[in-house]
Amino acid sequence: MKNVIVVLLFLLSINCTSQTEKKxxxxxxxxxxxxxxxxxxxxxxxxxxxxxxxxxxxxxxxxxxxxxxxxxxxxxxxxxxxxxxxxxxxxxxxxxxxxxxxxxxxxxxxxxxxxxxxxxxxxxxxxxxxxxxxxxxxxxxxxxxxxxxxxxxxxxxxxxxxxxxxxxxxxxxxxxxIQTLKEIEKPIYKANLDKEFDLGSKVDFPELNNRLIGNLDLLGKVWGFLKYHHPEIRKGNYNWDYELFRFLPEYLESKTTEERDDILLEWIKQIGDIDKCFKCESVTEGAFIKPDMSWFDNFNLSLKLKNELKYIYQNRGQGESFYVGYNNYNRLVFLNENRYIMMPYPDKGYRLLALYRYWNMIHYFFPYKYLIDKNWNDILREYIPKIINAKNELEYELTFIQLMGDINDTHVSYSFGFNKVNDKKGEFFPSFQVKFIDNKLVVVDHYNPELKNAAKVESGDIITSINKKSVESILDSIKPYYPASNEVARLRDISQDILRSPKNEITIEFISGDKKEEHSIPLYKKDSLNINWHNWKGKSFKFLKNNIGYVTLEFIKKEDIPIIKETFKNTKGIIIDIRNYPSAFVPFLLGTYFVTDNTPFVKFSVGNINNPGEFIFENGDEIPKPTETYKGKLVVLVNEFSQSQSEYTAMAFRAGNNTTIIGSTTAGADGNVITILLPGGLRTRMSGIGVYYPDGTETQRVGIVPDIEISPTIKGIKEGRDELLEKAIEIINK
CATH class of the missing domain: 2.60.120.260 (Galactose-binding domain-like)
Known part of the structure; x- marks a missing residue:
């Protein structure tokens, strides 16, 4: 009996121990x-x-x-x-x-x-x-x-x-x-302990003039250069946002070029000494893009200041830093950037900080800076007065959207933090989809058939004015606020917003058949509409007539791929629809079905964290040699909704032995993205790596150029036809 009690007490102690150990x-x-x-x-x-x-x-x-x-x-x-x-x-x-x-x-x-x-x-x-x-x-x-x-x-x-x-x-x-893992102690950085300007920059700006704008232009470039090069800042020893606010009052008081340069030199001296770097090469041999330090010569800098900047560059910090590092996929990411979400309309100092932060991120880490239409070195001077003089939160957000549009990248987004802009656009949407076809705004289809009568329009109708304003004039006024790599992506995004409104009703004029009509139509909140009306509820693949397979990547799952290969192996052709964003990553799993050997299809340009502003080519991916190759034709469908992973996937399929890509220009923004956080709670993105064909042919802004160009027509819309799919079937049947 005594032994039984001992055993029971032992078991209870184990149970109690396990309970207390559960975190x-x-x-x-x-x-x-x-x-x-x-x-x-x-x-x-x-x-x-x-x-x-x-x-x-x-x-x-x-x-x-x-x-x-x-x-x-x-x-x-x-x-x-x-x-x-x-x-x-x-x-x-x-x-x-x-x-x-x-x-x-x-x-x-x-x-x-x-x-x-x-x-x-x-x-x-x-x-x-x-x-x-x-x-x-x-x-x-x-x-x-x-x-x-x-x-x-x-x-x-x-x-x-x-x-x-x-x-x-x-x-x-x-x-x-995780219940059993020991927690680690994370490093404490001096930068994170600095709280002096949490409630505001405390900077008073004098009235702007050309001299002051020029000085602020220079400061933005020096500030960003030090942020990404000076070893002490890279170590996290300074909150570099707040050091800007400490420095600005004295800098704004400088009266001459000499005084300006002396103040900058003293600031740099206070940051700390720099040890000699014996492994800092100026440029990697064969670099695709070299760092742009041409601004050193654009401000009539004193020889002493110019030499100090050159010395910092020659002995810059190496490896990951407090402000930029690598993610799990060895791609660059921005770190420890506060978007000061509690300041939706930040003061002038914070607004200037936002501009400086964004300009330098693009200058040193955007792989396509050389494709920007404007000279990026001129951008700070252009936007300093716009940002500082922004009268309210809405104007601040709109100014930043224009700035982001200047990098010509469809990966740019402003879904988060741009609250006033989204309020101005409104929360009400039409019950039908529109699209620009032949430069006309055309009704494509209805999300909710039961609302069709209230909408007053039929598929193929052409909308000519909205609330008494012509569609052409509306386009001219809003295009600067829709960042994009190319015009087709811009019009794609505009079409999704152009009938949006803060009110639940708008008036439209449209052409239906041969008649001009005008009606007030109701709008609805997005969550009450069946926006995904076109979603195919079944499998991601099906048979079409005449022994043709069809696959949509919008709903594909990895486990579908072996079934697709087996199901369609004896078909005379397969159509893969990428007029969407793939739900699974399939370039290698499915791409290998259409090649006969290891096949390179892409190469990348990547930023060099040890030399900000430098980009080098690295070997791209290749489709692995298959165990079985499809013998029929492959036709790939693309359009302006094919973006990023969709474009990358199309590149992989293009490497196939018997592939034809048909459709229209894609969005022209391939590769991964880097998130950018900005004061005022703003969040946006940019393309993070350069994506090219193996021979160096560009995809950014260009998109995936189809082998056969074909776009929907108004006539086809009216008849309810999918003209791209029809063309794909025709190609396979020939």
């Missing part, structure tokens, strides 16, 4: 009767969340999401974990049960962010399209564990209508349970 409530078991959710879990979205003690995988509780209405929203039950761990990969395992999920999906979710809450890695299983009713099943998602991670969010997510339950989550890093 995170990922199994949903910890809760009290008064809690709506298990301890530590919280809500994203607007669906109903609760603890469920009836439907559980094991234990006594699970987390439940439910919604009775099918609409464009979501619900997520979320747990937050500090990212105080090291590793290369992160994985979330968990059990999920769903019931009657319609018009949506359910899945596990991983979201990893940096200290500015910018997303570094994300997965939510949307591409798996899990819906309907399924009993408890185990699911897994994995991601590279990003550098500079600050917070890990694990969650269950549901969209559409129905119910979903989640239980027994396990989070691992490099295969080790």
């Amino acid at each position: 995170f409530n990922l199994d949903f078991e910890e809760y009290s009767v008064n809690d709506k959710l298990p301890r530590g879990w919280f809500k994203w979205g607007n669906y109903d969340l609760e603890i469920d003690t009836v439907h559980v995988k094991q234990g006594k509780a699970s987390g439940k999401i439910s919604s009775k209405n099918a609409h464009n929203s979501f619900g997520s039950i979320v747990y937050s974990i500090p990212a105080n761990y090291e590793g290369k990969s992160i994985r979330l395992d968990g059990f999920m049960k769903i019931e009657n999920i319609q018009n949506g999906f359910s899945g596990l979710l991983l979201r990893i962010v940096d200290k500015n809450n910018e997303v570094l890695a994300f997965e939510n299983m949307q591409s798996q399209n899990i819906h309907g009713t399924k009993d408890w099943q185990k699911y897994s998602i994995s991601l590279p564990y990003p550098k500079n991670a600050e917070t890990i969010f694990v969650a269950g997510i549901m969209t559409g209508s129905g119910e979903a339950w989640f239980d027994d989550f396990v989070l691992t890093i490099d295969g080790k349970d």
